[in-house]
Amino acid sequence: xxxxxxxxxxxxxxxxxxxxxxxxxxxxxxxxxxxxxxxxxxxxxxxxxxxxxxxxxxxxxxxxxxxxxxxxxxxxxxxxxxxxxxxxxxxxxxxxxxxxxxxxxxxxxxxxxxxxxxxxxxxxxxxxxxxxxxxxxxxxxxxxxxxxx
Amino acid sequence: xxxxxxxxxxxxxxxxxxxxxxxxxxxxxxxxxxxxxxxxxxxxxxxxxxxxxxxxxxxxxxxxxxxxxxxxxxxxxxxxxxxxxxxxxxxxxxxxxxxxxxxxxxxxxxxxxxxxxxxxxxxxxxxxxxxxxxxxxxxxxxxxxxxxx
Amino acid sequence: xxxxxxxxxxxxxxxxxxxxxxxxxxxxxxxxxxxxxxxxxxxxxxxxxxxxxxxxxxxxxxxxxxxxxxxxxxxxxxxx
Amino acid sequence: xxxxxxxxxxxxxxxxxxxxxxxxxxxxxxxxxxxxxxxxxxxxxxxxxxxxxxxxxxxxxxxxxxxxxxxxxxxxxxxx
Numbered sequence: 001x002x003x004x005x006x007x008x009x010x011x012x013x014x015x016x017x018x019x020x021x022x023x024x025x026x027x028x029x030x031x032x033x034x035x036x037x038x039x040x041x042x043x044x045x046x047x048x049x050x051x052x053x054x055x056x057x058x059x060x061x062x063x064x065x066x067x068x069x070x071x072x073x074x075x076x077x078x079x080x081x082x083x084x085x086x087x088x089x090x091x092x093x094x095x096x097x098x099x100x101x102x103x104x105x106x107x108x109x110x111x112x113x114x115x116x117x118x119x120x121x122x123x124x125x126x127x128x129x130x131x132x133x134x135x136x137x138x139x140x141x142x143x144x145x146x147x148x149x
Numbered sequence: 150x151x152x153x154x155x156x157x158x159x160x161x162x163x164x165x166x167x168x169x170x171x172x173x174x175x176x177x178x179x180x181x182x183x184x185x186x187x188x189x190x191x192x193x194x195x196x197x198x199x200x201x202x203x204x205x206x207x208x209x210x211x212x213x214x215x216x217x218x219x220x221x222x223x224x225x226x227x228x229x230x231x232x233x234x235x236x237x238x239x240x241x242x243x244x245x246x247x248x249x250x251x252x253x254x255x256x257x258x259x260x261x262x263x264x265x266x267x268x269x270x271x272x273x274x275x276x277x278x279x280x281x282x283x284x285x286x287x288x289x290x291x292x293x294x295x296x297x298x
Numbered sequence: 299x300x301x302x303x304x305x306x307x308x309x310x311x312x313x314x315x316x317x318x319x320x321x322x323x324x325x326x327x328x329x330x331x332x333x334x335x336x337x338x339x340x341x342x343x344x345x346x347x348x349x350x351x352x353x354x355x356x357x358x359x360x361x362x363x364x365x366x367x368x369x370x371x372x373x374x375x376x377x378x
Numbered sequence: 379x380x381x382x383x384x385x386x387x388x389x390x391x392x393x394x395x396x397x398x399x400x401x402x403x404x405x406x407x408x409x410x411x412x413x414x415x416x417x418x419x420x421x422x423x424x425x426x427x428x429x430x431x432x433x434x435x436x437x438x439x440x441x442x443x444x445x446x447x448x449x450x451x452x453x454x455x456x457x458x
Contacts, residue, residue, distance in 0.1 A: 032173055034246065120376055248378075263456070283454040
């Protein structure tokens, strides 16, 4: 399952959504807003989503993980809106009988989601500059207002 | 950091032990008692530890992970004593700036801990049989009272 | 002329100054439509760096545009 | 004769029926000591499937035993 959330993510509450008596392994990933990126202080971050397509593509990523690996349950939730440093941007949890599948699926979901799900991240820096981040090229040429490096 | 715990593990409380402003990625693993193993209903499980050496070897595993991967924090806690199906047996949490290191380290710690830290697991089955589990050979020849398969 | 709806996100939204628009176009494909809009609005991103969605689903750049289609040009994504 | 302490865990503990013992031995190495104890107590695990710890640290099977050493024979582990 995949969904977007405009409100802060509660990792403990998300964890409680997953349970299965045959689950020997739970692997989880949390992506958080770092207070620095490429040497610059990040004061705020915005996630913008093309919601209709992001939810479809996110659901496809999770479904692919379930086809590739023997899983019991899998959930990925991505924040939208404005986040402060330290806030949770994405949460992934995977239950499986065994740990290899749980780890592999968790990593598959975050790797694919980062490059396929139409969500965009704009970092706002301490000096007032901001930058649309590009997962593939990390800031190269997609800048709307280049930070002073 | 590595430690043993004779009391139930609280994943949410363990999660709160880790925090770092540069942490963009948190990867976690929970090993739980499955209600079945190799087709048999597991009613109870015992973990026995050689505590003095387990804590040393566990700490070495975590320290190795910190040398091999760029981590910010890492914690592994392993239960001892009697556990019911569904209970948390081991919890690992790793904070890093980036996700590859967090995933790799989390997996390194569980893989190494399972085969090196002197902790033993005895499964008790619904029929009354019990079995010392061997991580390497899964029940082959280390049985004190072979289950009826 | 077909009537289509275009949604803008992220850098394209900022460069266009709005989240979307309805417009009439002679473009036969998303590729032709993006070239037309890029020329009109000065979008800095070349089509090679974008993907396109038609009616909330990824599409090829050379599918025929139909009257009433909803398009979105998708800048390089960066979730997580 | 040296006096040593031996701790038993898991299957060895069950087969010995106790968690440890102090004993006097003529064995010069952990390898010789395990052979002696295996013969005495009927341990089913061969030394090849065990590791040995001396004074709470992993050790080689052929280190010289010293008076007062604390030994543990370590069955195949299974954490997690």
